[in-house]
Amino acid sequence: MSATPTPTQFDLSGYLALQGERVQAALERLIPAETVEPAVIHRAMRYSLFAGGKRVRPILAIAAAEALGETSDVVLAPACALEMVHTYSLIHDDLPALDNDDLRRGRPTNHKVFGDAMAILAGDALSTIAFQVVAQAEGLSVEQRLALVEELSVASGTVGGMIGGQVHDLEGEKQAPTAELLHRIHRAKTGALLRASVRFGAIAAGKLAASEEHAALSRYGEAVGLAFQIVDDLLDIESTPEQLGKTPGKDAAQHKITFPAVYGVEASRRMAGEQLQAAHAAVAPFGERAAALRAIADLIVHRNS
């Protein structure tokens, strides 16, 4: 059955290292150097962008394009734009007015180093440059670039997108933790940008509009997004600060609505496993070309940080 993970010899750590380097080099090229004025904002943007992130979203975009046979560099700049948007959301999320986090990926958060004002502006700037990077992406048609702008703006917006999810999350602290609210938060807050990531790959590979490939990758993105959030919630309960690179236990302290809080730990683990199966099933038609997508889904569910 296609829903069963197929055994594979795929070298995921080699793949992640290689693609991570490609993303790193592209980000280096796309973000103004620390010597470009006003230097302090470029330092602040780079501080968080080059803080050891796992590049999940760019690598999902690259692997999705690959599943459709597109292995050239055309997907790289759009993939980096996803990382810029993700990073801006982390910088703003960590601010004292929001989650008030001092530690991110084992280092002081952006505002602890550059101050609240610069952290706000660095987030704004990463959001803004993401659209410039997509609009100017080389090797893609005008139609493709415009489709990427639209996808990115909707996925990071208020209606079912990332910002909307953050708002639901903030509001959720004041509400009863129902399953419905939980799913609405996750689908928007982390799910939308993860789904956009695989769709970025589809668009860069020439599958702009409604097609079976685009739909299959969207299903994969949704399953992986849900699994990602469930595991994130579980890690917040079960990890040490050293493993996690940030302060664990904050969800409970802030009365965040989480999968373990609503379903319990065991059922949450089971749900993550089910989503992993669904992700595998969605990309089964792509065969060996989807080896990376399958391995990434496995890693997302079985990671420990």
Next chain:
Amino acid sequence: MSATPTPTQFDLSGYLALQGERVQAALERLIPAETVEPAVIHRAMRYSLFAGGKRVRPILAIAAAEALGETSDVVLAPACALEMVHTYSLIHDDLPALDNDDLRRGRPTNHKVFGDAMAILAGDALSTIAFQVVAQAEGLSVEQRLALVEELSVASGTVGGMIGGQVHDLEGEKQAPTAELLHRIHRAKTGALLRASVRFGAIAAGKLAASEEHAALSRYGEAVGLAFQIVDDLLDIESTPEQLGKTPGKDAAQHKITFPAVYGVEASRRMAGEQLQAAHAAVAPFGERAAALRAIADLIVHRNS
């Protein structure tokens, strides 16, 4: 001489009222209603967007398109995107971490009403939806929409754009107030988006790339942008809170670098007048079609709030 303002019977207040209503109606349509979930962020976005702003940037875009003979509704959505970006910058600027303003256009600032967290997210959301609005603008070609995305992202970015200007402004408080620094701040902080506004009109009217019309409108935009900032600085010295709708005297209190501080009040007034002449000269070739652009330049220099 074309540099001399020509006498005109142009009914500016009627024009501003009419265009202001068109912009208002378009903004109403483009921003999710207060009933759309998550409702609170749409309330926060609308609170600042419908706070009695003068719609300078959208009306500049409309008037610039008109100078090129484009009077249809195609420019409206892009024009509104400019107002969204301007409004997001005001919301973030007013935050305690930045200018810490309690009053804007005679009303409590966004964070005083919705809290700092929601104000940060409302600003993020207005920035994000601006790109969606431009990408989905009806009646424009794919090329035009993409050119608008590019123009907007660069004009609001860090290198010579709005965010860069804000950073220079923050940093400027710690530096000697030189003429060079002053011009660098203004060109980026307010100048870039004002110039983008007239260029939006040019692009919506079909003048995407380098053309004499595009260049002439850019010159107009630069002159009007400089005049706008000089007058803004003068008003901060000379106005009452009632006139200004915000707290005057904050520039001096915050050691901001301003035109009156660098050049003195009289020379600043003279410079504003020279820029007005330059604006008129730039649009002289458009004849009667540029009547609105001329009258807006006059108003920007002679306003008292």
